[in-house]
Amino acid sequence: MTADGTGRPPARRELHLPNGTTAQGDYALDIGPDVLDWPHGALRVLELAAGGVHELDTGESEWIVLPLTGGCTVRVAEQTFHLLGRDSVFASVSDFAYLPRDARAQIASGAGGRFALAGAKCGRRLPARYGPAPEVPVEVRGSGQTARRVRNFASAEGFACDRLIAVEVITPGGNWSSYPPHKHDEDRPGLESELCEIYYFEIEGGGFGYQRVFPSREGGADVLAEVRSGDAVLVPDGWHGPSVAQPGHDMYYLNVMAGPGAEREWRICFHPDHTATAGGYR
Template sequence: MVTDQPWIVRGRRQGVIDVAVTPESAGWRYSGLRVVSLAAGAEFMTELPGMEGLVLPLAGGATVRVETATDGGAATTFELTGRRDVFSAITDFAYLPSGSRVTLTAPEGGRIAVATARTDAVLPARYGAASLVAVEVRGAGAMTRQVNAYCMPGVFDAARLLVVEVLTPEGNWSSYPPHKHDETTSDECELEEIYYFEVARDGPAYHRVYRSRPDRIIDVCAEVRTGDVVLVPYGYHGPSMAAPGYDLYYLNVMAGPGERAWRVSFDPAHRWVMDTWQQIAPDPRVPLVPAVGSGSSSRVPDPPASGRSRRENG
């Protein structure tokens, strides 16, 4: 991988690894992500010392073999159906306990994400059906996007880890208005965030991050393509911009030191934009992919006329 700014990591394959972000490489404490591309029948083994994880197929299916010390080295195996690609369907997934050894196999080849969060808490290994994923339509007009909540409070239990994916149709903006979660208050929970991008037709997209206070310097306004990562240690982030002709996908991985919750504050300069959603219809192209089975699909209610925080993102 190549880094052209401190907070941008360009995807470059090294063996089977497309992306490797650890707390150490990011310069923070909790959030991590690996993306691997496997040929048919190939295996990838990794260990998670002091880290919980979530296996999320991006393309193709996967066999996940999990060994944990708490089970005396006994292995649990999950067969993940997966999906053709991130623009075609919602996928099933698997939760990995802290301290486990994991072997991933792609029977027909594929690309697999492993999102991680540092924790000493040990929860059981579990399978997550695609029907468990909560699907939400957020925003209105050219700000409409789809949020698929995989590992979120009230959806799927974890110690620290939060995982969602966002689908933005070509020409729309998401992660907008810009928001932040870089301090612990009644309005926010401190979270480190990873954005992993894929863009349809190998096209471009764009992402913005900027400072929320003078002593925290960050300034990102960058073109991103499939495999690229933007790290958000602090600051306002958004919009994520899908260029005309190119649908946009990103995977968000978050973790922090405190409560496992998703509370954000919006940039006061742009907070008013949310008030216009009450007069604008949502983009009829969204959701881009439907909820599966009993998975919920809903539109987030219109925001109140005032207030600076909200329990959402994307």
């Protein structure tokens, strides 16, 4: 049942999706073309009880299985990947598994857990692979009150996918991230790439945060949302940022991006009114 009690999934323009809004079956969150008319990227949060098993047909999309809490075993074709996972998204980087399109996969967890499935429609069928946690590039972006840690597990430069781009961000309590506001809703070769984006949030200790999206064109996306653990915000277009963490409560978000461009690249344009005082994006 959805938040409005109708049982129908929310319309595409309902860009803030509170926890449980798109829940169905084993998925606490299900965002993708079959649910929200979301054209490119996809995100599911799979919840498995101890001993739970989930079957997945990848279809026309490539997927990354990323543990949020707990570990799991991923089987695809003749390969088996044992993901150690982690206690929570705030504890550490996690290992992960890449699943190709047109495949049948099984995800099983002896102790149970929660697992993000980040996906994107793609053309090429790349090989299934294991992503070790020690090989995930981690960087600090910004400084002072805009500092945050970015885990580039499937960034455009960090891991080979056909269309999917995905990273994790940890914002310390009281800080702003996704700042200065930026956009990637136009195809401008060498300057900006067209990418739809999903933000999935978890807040340490049951706190809250805020997410802002504002129009870059007439009639564009416009969101100011109080976000809590399990919430998602869709960014079909527009300037997005800041993401604001409540003091005393670190904020986690998982970004999933994909677009129609010929190249898989992350090129962004910063809002001109904010860049001079941003404290450094990278």
